[in-house]
Each structure stands twice: as C-alpha cells, then as structure tokens.
Amino acid sequence: MIQKSTSNLMTQNVCTVTKEECEHNTFGICGHHAKCFTSPMGFCCNCLPGFNWLNIDDPCLDTNECSRDNICGSNAYCNNTIGSYTCTCRSGYTKQSPTSRTCIDIDECEDGAKPNEGVCGINGTCRNTNGSFWCECPTGFTNYGNERTPCSVTEEDECEQNVNICGNHAMCINTPGSFCCKCMPGYKELKNRPEFTYDGQCLDINECLEIGNICGPNADCSNSIGKYTCTCLSGYTKQDATSHTCIDIDECVDGAKPNEGVCGINGTCINSIGGFWCECPTGFTNYGNERTPCSELKCDQFEDPVAASSQPYGGLAEILSQMKRSCLALARPDQYGNKTTGPTVLLNSLFDLTADVLSSNHTGDSVVAVSSLLSTVEDSIKLIGPQLTENQTSKNTSQTETTITVWKKTTPPSGPVRLTNTNASLEADWSTAIGSGTYPGFALAALVSYKNLETMLNQSFEQITLPEQNDRKPSYQLFSKVVSALVSNPDTQHLDKPVILTLRHLKELKESAEVSYTCAYWKAVGGGLQGKEEEGGAWSTRGCTQVSSNASHTVCSCTHLSSFAVLMALYPVNHTFGLMLLTKLCLVVSLLCLVLCILTFMFCRSIKGTRNTINLHLCICLFLADLVFLAGISETQPQVGCRLVAGLLHLFFLGAFSWMLLEGVHLYRMLVLVFNTTIRPRYLYTVGYGTPLVIVIISVICRPTGYGTDQYCWLTTEQGLIWSFFGPVCVVIGLNVVFFSITMWKLAQKFSSLKVDLTHLHKIRAFTVGAIAQLCVLGLMWLSGVFLFKEGDLVAAYIFTILNGLQGALIFLLNCLLSKQVREEYAKLFSCVRQQTSKVRYSRPQASRSGPHTNESNI
Numbered sequence: 001m002i003q004k005s006t007s008n009l010m011t012q013n014v015c016t017v018t019k020e021e022c023e024h025n026t027f028g029i030c031g032h033h034a035k036c037f038t039s040p041m042g043f044c045c046n047c048l049p050g051f052n053w054l055n056i057d058d059p060c061l062d063t064n065e066c067s068r069d070n071i072c073g074s075n076a077y078c079n080n081t082i083g084s085y086t087c088t089c090r091s092g093y094t095k096q097s098p099t100s101r102t103c104i105d106i107d108e109c110e111d112g113a114k115p116n117e118g119v120c121g122i123n124g125t126c127r128n129t130n131g132s133f134w135c136e137c138p139t140g141f142t143n144y145g146n147e148r149t150p151c152s153v154t155e156e157d158e159c160e161q162n163v164n165i166c167g168n169h170a171m172c173i174n175t176p177g178s179f180c181c182k183c184m185p186g187y188k189e190l191k192n193r194p195e196f197t198y199d200g201q202c203l204d205i206n207e208c209l210e211i212g213n214i215c216g217p218n219a220d221c222s223n224s225i226g227k228y229t230c231t232c233l234s235g236y237t238k239q240d241a242t243s244h245t246c247i248d249i250d251e252c253v254d255g256a257k258p259n260e261g262v263c264g265i266n267g268t269c270i271n272s273i274g275g276f277w278c279e280c281p282t283g284f285t286n287y288g289n290e291r292t293p294c295s296e297l298k299c300d301q302f303e304d305p306v307a308a309s310s311q312p313y314g315g316l317a318e319i320l321s322q323m324k325r326s327c328l329a330l331a332r333p334d335q336y337g338n339k340t341t342g343p344t345v346l347l348n349s350l351f352d353l354t355a356d357v358l359s360s361n362h363t364g365d366s367v368v369a370v371s372s373l374l375s376t377v378e379d380s381i382k383l384i385g386p387q388l389t390e391n392q393t394s395k396n397t398s399q400t401e402t403t404i405t406v407w408k409k410t411t412p413p414s415g416p417v418r419l420t421n422t423n424a425s426l427e428a429d430w431s432t433a434i435g436s437g438t439y440p441g442f443a444l445a446a447l448v449s450y451k452n453l454e455t456m457l458n459q460s461f462e463q464i465t466l467p468e469q470n471d472r473k474p475s476y477q478l479f480s481k482v483v484s485a486l487v488s489n490p491d492t493q494h495l496d497k498p499v500i501l502t503l504r505h506l507k508e509l510k511e512s513a514e515v516s517y518t519c520a521y522w523k524a525v526g527g528g529l530q531g532k533e534e535e536g537g538a539w540s541t542r543g544c545t546q547v548s549s550n551a552s553h554t555v556c557s558c559t560h561l562s563s564f565a566v567l568m569a570l571y572p573v574n575h576t577f578g579l580m581l582l583t584k585l586c587l588v589v590s591l592l593c594l595v596l597c598i599l600t601f602m603f604c605r606s607i608k609g610t611r612n613t614i615n616l617h618l619c620i621c622l623f624l625a626d627l628v629f630l631a632g633i634s635e636t637q638p639q640v641g642c643r644l645v646a647g648l649l650h651l652f653f654l655g656a657f658s659w660m661l662l663e664g665v666h667l668y669r670m671l672v673l674v675f676n677t678t679i680r681p682r683y684l685y686t687v688g689y690g691t692p693l694v695i696v697i698i699s700v701i702c703r704p705t706g707y708g709t710d711q712y713c714w715l716t717t718e719q720g721l722i723w724s725f726f727g728p729v730c731v732v733i734g735l736n737v738v739f740f741s742i743t744m745w746k747l748a749q750k751f752s753s754l755k756v757d758l759t760h761l762h763k764i765r766a767f768t769v770g771a772i773a774q775l776c777v778l779g780l781m782w783l784s785g786v787f788l789f790k791e792g793d794l795v796a797a798y799i800f801t802i803l804n805g806l807q808g809a810l811i812f813l814l815n816c817l818l819s820k821q822v823r824e825e826y827a828k829l830f831s832c833v834r835q836q837t838s839k840v841r842y843s844r845p846q847a848s849r850s851g852p853h854t855n856e857s858n859i
Helices: 007-011 019-024 314-331 343-359 367-387 430-434 577-603 610-632 639-672 681-702 723-751 758-791 794-817 820-850
Strands: 034-039 042-047 076-081 084-089 093-095 103-105 125-129 132-136 170-175 178-183 187-189 202-204 219-224 227-232 236-238 246-248 268-272 275-279 392-396 400-407 416-420 424-429 443-450 475-478 482-487 499-504 515-525 536-540 544-549 553-558 563-570
Touching (some): 084 093, 178 187, 314 343, 343 367, 367 400, 367 443, 367 482, 367 515, 367 536, 416 443, 424 430, 424 443, 515 553, 553 563, 610 639, 610 681, 610 794, 639 723, 681 723, 794 820
Antiparallel strands (some): 076 084, 170 178, 187 202, 236 246, 392 400, 400 443, 416 424, 424 499, 443 482, 475 563, 482 563, 499 553, 515 536, 515 563, 544 553
16 A cells, blocks of 8 residues: 655644553554554654545545556556555456556467467467457358357358359369369469469460470470360371370371272382382372372373474474473383473473464464364373472463462362453362362362464354244354363263353453354364374364353353353344345446446547546446345355355455555546556556455465355455455555545645646546545445444444445446536437437338338338
8 A cells, every 4th residue: 555644744743642552552542544653753643554634633534546547557447445446457458467456468369279279269360459359260261250259160162152263274172161273284373383262373384385295206286275286297196096196107008998009009008107108100100299199191192193293283293292201201200210390390381382383373274283282281281280389370371371270188179169360260169170080199170261262263163053043043253262171080071060160251242132142162073183083173062051141251051171162143133125125226226327337438439548447447346246246145055156256246346446546546647747647558457456356366365264154245254354355445545535635635726826727627626526425435335334244233234235326326427427528428329319210210101111011121
C-alpha cells in the first residue's frame, strides 16, 4: 500500500499520545485503520496504508486507488477493496509475474499449442494480435466464421465446382480440404513447378527442340500444341502402331502387288536403306525417276522415213530426228550412253522447230503434212512431259501456245485438272490422264493452241453432216484456233469421263438463222509419213457435242482426245423469187445494151479511135462476164464446171477493170499530151487481156481449190484467194481516181485560159464524166459484192443486182445515145432502113402484076 504523508498532523500537534498509550493502544487511542508510531516529535497516530483521513478528528477512511489514472495499466481492470485494490488482466493478457500488477500480451499461437496440434488446428495458421489471435484456414478448411477456433476440413470438391480452376492444359487433383494442379503431358509449368494451385500457367513443350532426336534419324519431328508427331521419312515405316521408331521398308516386298512389282511387270526392284530403285530392261524407261515403274517406249513412232526429207515434209525431219534420239537414249541407255538432252531444252527445240515449219509453210497446203505435224507434236510432248521437273510448264512461240502440267509422286493424283491459254481451256479429271492401267508414277495433261493453223485446215469437211434447214445445205469454215488436248493415258479413244473444252471464236458473232456452231475434231486417216496410204485426215463431230455457245466462245464436251476446233456452219440465204426475177431481168437488159454497144463500136466509122477500141473491149468483157454470171453463178454442181465458171468470171471482171484503167490512162494522155495520144492496139491488148490472164493463171496454180464454193461459183473468201480479184480492183480504182483528179484539174485550168479549143475540151470533159460514172457503178457493185459473197446479205444482193444491170445501160447511154456522132450514125441507119422498107412495100404490087406465076423475089 502507499502510505500517505502525515506531516500535516504533526504540525497540528497531533502527536499527543503517551508512550504507554501508544504501546498498549489504550482505548484504541488512534482509532480504526490507524496505528501509533514513534517520531522525533513524539508518539503519533497515523492511518494504515489504504486509509486516509480528512480531518484530525475524523477516523481513517478507505482510499479508492482505482480513481487514480491508469493505476493498473491499459491492459487490466482495477478493483478497489477496503484498504487496498486489485488489478485483473483483460482477455488475452496475463500478469508479468505473480506479484506484479502489470499485464502483458499472451501469445496464444505459442502458449495455446498442444502436442501435434496448434491452437488453430493442424491445418490452420495462427496469427497473433495484441490481446488476441485469429486462425487463417487454407483452401478446403474453415472455422465457420469464428476466427479463434481451429480450422476443420470442408466437404467441397474444388475440382468439380470450378472445372477451369487450374487454367488451360492442366488437370485438377482434389485433396482433403484442398486441391492441386498438374500440367498435362506435353506441357510444363511456367516456373517448372510440379504442382501449383492458383498461380501457375502451363506452356507447351516443344519436344522436337528440347528433346534431342526424339523421333530418331529416320523420321521428321513435327511439334503441335501439347504433343508431337513423328513422320517417317520416305522409305521408312513405324515399327508398330504406338512406336515413334521408324524402320526401313523393303519396297521390293512390301510394295508388291499380285502379278506386279513396285517397278512394274518388266522392271527389277532393288532395295536400299530408306529407298529402292527400279532397273529397267532395254526398251523400257522410268524417265530418269528411278523409283517409278518401268514404262515401255515405242521409238518407231519417230521414224524418219525418206518422205520426211522431201517437201512438203522437210520441216518435220529434224523434229522426228531429235525425238527419236532422245527416245532411244531413254529406252536403250546401254547402247546410246544414257546421254539425253535436258527436257526443257528438248521442249524449247520442239516448239521452235514447229514454229519454223509453220511460219515457213513447209507443210504447204498438204493435209497429210499438217496431220503428221499434229501427231508428231503430241507424241513428242508425251515423251518430254514425264522428264520435266516443274509441275507446270508454259511455252509461247509465234505459232503455238502450250501449257503442260505434270504430277510426279508415288501416289496417283485425283480431282480435276484445268489448263488455260489465250484461245482455249481444258477441264478434265486426273483419272482421265492416268487411265485404267497401272499408275506409271506420273500423270500428264497438256493443251497446245496453234495460232495460224486454222487457215491450213479450213477444208476436209466431207464427214460433217449437219441437218439442212429449210432445204438449205450449210457450208463450213473453221471459226476458232486449232487446239490439241492430250494426256499421258495411251488409250483416249473412249473416255469414261468426258473432257470439257472452251474454244474462243476468231471474232465475235452470235448464232442466228444463217450461222450455227458445232464442235469438231481432226480425225487422222492413214499414216502419211509412216508409209501407209497418205489420206491425211478430215474433220468429224463424232463424240463431241456443243454444251453452250455465245458470241465469243463455244463450250464442247468430248469423249476422246485429239485436235479440236469450232466449225461455223453457214446456211445460205434463200433468195426470194422477186430477187431472182430482178436479177435475170437486169442481166438481160444489160446484155442487150452491151450488144448494142459492141455493134456500135464495131461498125460506127465516125468514132473510130483508141477510146472506141477501149470501150469496145470493155463491153465485150462485161458482156461475157454477165452472160457467164447469168448462166452459171448458182450451178455449183458439177464441181469442175463450177470452178470453170468461177475462173471465167474472175478473168472477165478483171478484164473489165483493166480496160477501165486503160480508159483513165487514155483520158490523161488526151489532156496532157494533146498530140500523139493514140495507144497501139498491141499494148492495149497486152494490158487489157494479158494482165488478167496472168493473175488468173497464178491464182489457179496457187489455190486450185479456191475456185467455186458450196453456194456460188465464185472465189472462196478463205485462204486469201479473193484478194487476187479485190487487190487488182483496188489498184485500178486508186489509179483511176488519181488520173481523173489530174484530168479534172487540168480541164479547170484550160477552161480558164483565153486561147483554148472549147470543142476539144468539152469532148474530153464528157469522156471523163462518163468514165467516172462507169467506175462508180462498177466499184459500188463489187463493194456490195463483198458482203453478198461473204456474208449472204439480202440488201447487198439487191444492190449488186441493180448495179450489175445498170452497167450495160449506163455505157449505152453515155457512149451511144449522148454522143452526137453516134446519134447521126443511128439516124443514117434508120434512114436506110426506112428507105429499104419503102422499096419493099413499093415492089410488092409490081411483082404481083408482072409475075404471078414466078417464085423469084425482087427484094
């Protein structure tokens, strides 16, 4: 207890107690809760510890120590007692010592521990605080909200409650009160931990890089997410279904088929580590790919006979020679040293030589030569194609455009194959290229477009038999480029799946009542170069049908392969009865007028001269041309007669233009030379008849089959033969335009002069106007004739007919009726005729009177 000071009592003389009273505490001299004690001042009374008085006369009272501030400290409660006090520690605190009133914190996490078990349980974590503690429970444990109780196991399965609790590529493992995560096979944890809960991440393991040679030396390792794959190299296979080890395949045993080895029936298979190779006997080859079956090579198809060294086959000899050398080097390497020309070089040489053959016209017009060239190119591509290293090859020359695609793998291809070039496209199936036989280790498809061959093969339509329309028999002409389609399959005559060919037209033209399109192929007949009958070939439609057609393209479906083209069938326009009647009437009128002109020019003496001679022979040529035209233009049979008619028309119409040219020259000479304008007759005849005759003879020699068509007995519009007529006509018209222009210019100058012979000039002007009129009529007639004979235009037919009839009438009008000299001659003639008629009438009565019984006439 704390004793209060009593100095105040002593100063107030409280120490009045005697010694005996103090010692014996007589009568409780100091009272309760007090005691007597000796001091320097004497014997005094003082309150006991825990008591105090207020006044000297008052008794000692209890002191309330708890009223003092923080007497027990902040961690204890104060309890006052009579004469004393006690301190009680708060919860979580304890006395520092048994006699101490100071309370300190209790560390429950240590003091409360039990053997093998903490205050929070085995799985809990005790967290001490000032005056207390709390238990932290791990996942899977709980204290049900009472933080100062031990953790107990929960019955929840975290792996089921949250399937993604471990993240991607990890598996959840439930444990009592918790769970753990482990990465799946093929993955590893980011920090390389074997287990984790929430803070882990599984990443893919690249076994191909991190595990050296995991697939072994005979396989390729391919990593993928969470795993890897071992792919055996070619020539190796898995040791078993689950093994990653690859072992060698004995292809000579494992790859064999019944009655057929992996190298084919005729090849010998030799196994090696990781592969094999095929040894081919003489006459067989695998085209340099030693792991493909041996195929038979027939080099006889490239024979170079004597015929190939002469025209028209001279250009083919070098192609055949090169191909045969290459073929023999493949088929008989033991004899020819296996020195083959590279496939690319050989292919370039093939098409360069083909371009030389076609551009230099070594084939001429020979159907046999062209047919042989087509088959030679196809056979050559089949020989070169399997040797090409590229999957697709294109070659473009001045005469050909080629696309070749090759498949060279151990497994046969499947699905569609499409080839395209400028003028055509081919759609087929790889099964068509392979065929029904053994897969030879390669497949080939090619498309060759010939840029100018349509002019050479625009014939041989004998096997084309399209139905007639309204009794109109069609004529044919090629209307697309000639295209060859070929595959490696040796048997393409009857395909299981048809091929689709899209051919581009030579020009855009829609089908109509007069025009229709059909698909045709070149059917080779005979061998030509191979010593058989040289029949060449012909166009045929067998096995080919038209799928669709528009103005620019025709789509064909064919069940065989060859060279193809689009044929345009032209149906002639049925001329009406009115047109036929008009034609005959106009020609008859023209012929009558021309006869009158011929008679006039022959017998009229007053107009004799060079111009009269020119007009006479102009009329003779036109008369003969109109007469032949009227009699035979439509008589297409027999063919020889039709060709004769066409040749005569060619000759006489060219003659007419030649005499018109001479007329232009003569008018020019009359105006410019003035004197000595006469041209000797032999020069006139040489130019007027000799020039047309030479042109016709040359044309007949060069294009004998160009005279006469299926519709008219006239020149064909194909192969350029028509220009043997229109070329000279254009030259004559051009020269006469020049002569007439100079003549009119000179006339204008002379009329403006003061000293001129107007009579002579008027005569020249009249001659010039007449010549220009004749030139216009004849020129316009043949301008319409272009459309009549080529397109069959009905309007052009009427114009041609009318102008043809006007020729004779116009010449008769200009040169006879409008000529004063001729009219005077006609007047004299009519006068003589009337006089003779009058004499006849006068003599008849006299004769009847003088001689009634005689038979003589006086006329």
